[in-house]
Amino acid sequence: MTVSKTAEKSSEKPADAAKGRKDTGEPQAEALQLGELSEQLGYVLKRAQLKVFENFLRCMASLQLTPAQFSVLLLVEKNPGRNQTEIASTLGILRPNFVAMLDNLESRDLCARIRSTNDRRSHILVLTDKGKAVLARAKKLVATxxxxxxxxxxxxxxxxxxxxxxxxxxNEF
Amino acid sequence: MTVSKTAEKSSEKPADAAKGRKDTGEPQAEALQLGELSEQLGYVLKRAQLKVFENFLRCMASLQLTPAQFSVLLLVEKNPGRNQTEIASTLGILRPNFVAMLDNLESRDLCARIRSTNDRRSHILVLTDKGKAVLARAKKLVATxxxxxxxxxxxxxxxxxxxxxxxxxxNEF
DNA sequence: TATTGTTATACTCTATAACTATA
DNA sequence: TATAGTTATAGAGTATAACAATA
Structure with a gap:
């Protein structure tokens, strides 16, 4: 178990926050006031992003694709013939960190590294047939x-x- | 150096992506096509969130406050008399992870833990005078x-x- | 000398289990 | 027995330096 772990997180749902107390007849603490926090761009942005990623993982549970993996497959499909450095940097992934990610996708036969004939240092990235099929299914799941x-x-x-x-x-902030 | 590290990140700026190649007179690789990626909610949300956090850290460099630390100070100010569990869970921070965070803020004399007299297990959180002053300055920096x-x-x-x-x-996704 | 892919490594975030002191 | 705060720990994600092969 290293590739899976699915979407069974527990984390801390802020919605459930400050509950989890038994209803004794005591002074009873009320929910906290968020105050200015609910107007803070970064706060609400981060919260929304976490929710969206959670939902994405649930929707993709059958395909076992993370948002990052999905973005790699999409980008490789759209840009055939590009190497690791180009794909990684476009996605904001550092090259060293991209290695394990590709190892994973390649071990699942979703994409492949091909040594470039022009520049034998480069690995051209391509989707396998299975990779194309999985990506097609993933797109449908994401859309629907x-x-x-x-x-x-x-x-x-x-x-x-x-x-x-x-x-x-x-792009501009 | 454990508390600082400021805002000097390098990371991978996707804007700079696919550049960093010397302009030889060769076939010249063009920027990659993002394609459907630029319409993916999760992708654009994550990208925006990273940019906003970066900007936040730059704006707060003089006060050395992260978005998470700022949210704690805001929430403690707005909800005096609450304990660690209540503040943490409202922010989606797990109690174990909140300990080091509070240790940091307390060591900088921005907030304090006070043993509750009602329930001696609880630590009531309060802002120190310095904490109030720093938060006031932080709010101004964030706003302006x-x-x-x-x-x-x-x-x-x-x-x-x-x-x-x-x-x-x-809240609803 | 510079670049590609890689390894090793470290630091931050996040997550879970289990301890202690109180209730 | 349950809860608050804590410790220890493990896993992701992200960052940098440096090496081998190639240019």
Missing amino acids: KHEARLNDLLGPANRESLIEMLSKIA | KHEARLNDLLGPANRESLIEMLSKIA
Whole structure:
């Protein structure tokens, strides 16, 4: 057990916070006031990101793909013929840390490293047939279970607006 | 050096990605296509969150406060008389992990643990005078340097809308 | 001399089990 | 028996230095 671990986290659900006390007849502590915290960009952003990743993992449980692994498969599919350094740096992954990640995907026969003939230092990355099939299934799951959830919650217009604003922050903040 | 480490990260800036190649006159590899990735909620959310935290750390460099530490001080100020478990769980921090965090804040004389007289197992958390002063300065820095940046980028209406949508995701996704 | 992939390593976050002192 | 704070520990994620093969 090293590749799995699925989505069975417990963590600390802030929603459940300050509960977990037996209802004795005592002074009874109320839920805490978040105050200015609920208006702090970083706080709400981090909280939302954790929720979204949790949901992603649940949706992808059958395929055992993390958000990071999914992003690698997507990028390799969209950019055939690129090497490890290019894929990793585009995703903000440091090359040393990308090695174990690729070892994992390659051991599951989802992608392969191919020694470049032009530059024998480079490993060109490609999806295997299984990798393409898994990615196709993953895309459907993400679209129907994960991203659809966002539409339900915000509506299509707001969803688009949200993605746009987050992209702007990611690129220009 | 254990408390500091400031904000001097290098990481992998995706903006700089796929550059770092000398301009020889060769076929020249172009920037990669993000494709569907730029529409993936989790991807753009994570990217935005990292940028926002980086900016937060830069803005708070003079006070040496991380986003997590800032959230603790805010919550303790807003909810005097609460114990470690209550503050930690509200922030989604596990009690064991909260110990070192409080040790740090207490060693810097920003907050203090007070043994409760009602229940001698509990540590009531309070801000010290220095803690209150530092938090006041922190709030000003966040408002004028950090959150103001968001207003410049999106405008007040969009800023409000963004926070609202993120809160909804954090609470209901 | 510089770059690609890699190893080794370290530091932060997060997570769980179990101890202690109190209740 | 249960809870608050704590310790120890383990696992992810992320960071840097340095090495071998290749350019």
